[in-house]
Amino acid sequence: MPALSEVLAALDVLWPPERAEGWDAVGTVCGDPDAEVRRVLFAVDPVQEIADEAVRLGADLLVTHHPLYLRGTTTVAASTFKGKVVHTLIKHDIALHVAHTNADTADPGVSDALAGALDLRILRPLVPDPSDPAGRRGLGRICELPHPMTLAELTAYAAARLPATAQGIRAAGDPDREIRTLAVSGGSGDSLFDDVRAAGVDAFLTADLRHHPASEAIQTTGRNRPPALLDAAHWATEWPWCEQAAAQLDAVSDRHGWGLRTHVSRTVTDPWTAHAASAPLTSPADTPHTTGAPR
Ligand SMILES: [Zn+2]
Numbered sequence: 001m002p003a004l005s006e007v008l009a010a011l012d013v014l015w016p017p018e019r020a021e022g023w024d025a026v027g028t029v030c031g032d033p034d035a036e037v038r039r040v041l042f043a044v045d046p047v048q049e050i051a052d053e054a055v056r057l058g059a060d061l062l063v064t065h066h067p068l069y070l071r072g073t074t075t076v077a078a079s080t081f082k083g084k085v086v087h088t089l090i091k092h093d094i095a096l097h098v099a100h101t102n103a104d105t106a107d108p109g110v111s112d113a114l115a116g117a118l119d120l121r122i123l124r125p126l127v128p129d130p131s132d133p134a135g136r137r138g139l140g141r142i143c144e145l146p147h148p149m150t151l152a153e154l155t156a157y158a159a160a161r162l163p164a165t166a167q168g169i170r171a172a173g174d175p176d177r178e179i180r181t182l183a184v185s186g187g188s189g190d191s192l193f194d195d196v197r198a199a200g201v202d203a204f205l206t207a208d209l210r211h212h213p214a215s216e217a218i219q220t221t222g223r224n225r226p227p228a229l230l231d232a233a234h235w236a237t238e239w240p241w242c243e244q245a246a247a248q249l250d251a252v253s254d255r256h257g258w259g260l261r262t263h264v265s266r267t268v269t270d271p272w273t274a275h276a277a278s279a280p281l282t283s284p285a286d287t288p289h290t291t292g293a294p295r
Helices: 004-014 048-057 081-091 110-117 151-161 190-199 211-217 234-256
Strands: 027-030 039-043 061-064 095-098 121-128 138-150 170-172 178-188 203-207 228-232 261-264
Touching: 004 061, 004 095, 004 234, 027 081, 039 048, 039 234, 048 061, 048 081, 081 095, 110 121, 110 138, 110 178, 110 234, 121 178, 121 190, 138 151, 138 190, 151 170, 151 178, 151 203, 151 228, 170 211, 178 190, 178 234, 190 203, 190 211, 203 234, 211 228, 228 234, 234 261
Parallel strands: 039 061, 039 261, 061 095, 178 203, 203 228
Antiparallel strands: 027 095, 121 138, 138 178, 170 228
16 A cells, blocks of 8 residues: 555646646645555545545545635634544544646646546647647647537537536527537636637636626627637536546556555535526517616
């Protein structure tokens, strides 16, 4: 059985911590480097229900995409939610390791897994990492659909292919527009609108889109037709990475004869838990007047 320090060294090769953004907090949150590792659990969020799942599973290491502490703290008291996670893990000899923006830009990274879940053909990174001469690393991916679809069809397709969440998928743009090329970026992607527009793709799938940036992004300016937008649940866009990451660690384990058992959490930790569609949209002529003279 490998020591935690050996497994962590392997994870740092897959997702080098020095490639994380300056504001990020990646790496090992807790764990004894000399402890032995047999079971590893991968999950998106280091929340209590995932820590409890790691305990039930008998995991020795929990690898999450999101950091537990993004900023400094002065307490890990179990009366705080994050402190309780730390207590739960340490009490059960479970290490916690985070691969966040260093996994986003890796090759393969978070957006490769997202593109894979959608069965897309990956062409190149949306925002290439200038330090990678091969041009394979970077943020987001520009892809081709397996076959052209309307935006409405693509929305339903993405909802069916990504892990199920209460939110599902919503789209912005003409539902009948034909989509052939799609940029994807796991997690919050609305800072990438300029790159998406410059790439000239038909649509962009990401998460956490807000009214004003989305409304502006689909307005026509210049020569390129603005991309349609697909807004998925943040968790759903990043969960496919957990399966990819577990498979990567499996390969390392096989190479070293470690015999690690890797697991991927199926617990949905997207914070949104319910959704109701509005009454069916009616044509403008049927819409009650909300302004003008009272009738
Ligand atoms: Zn995220």
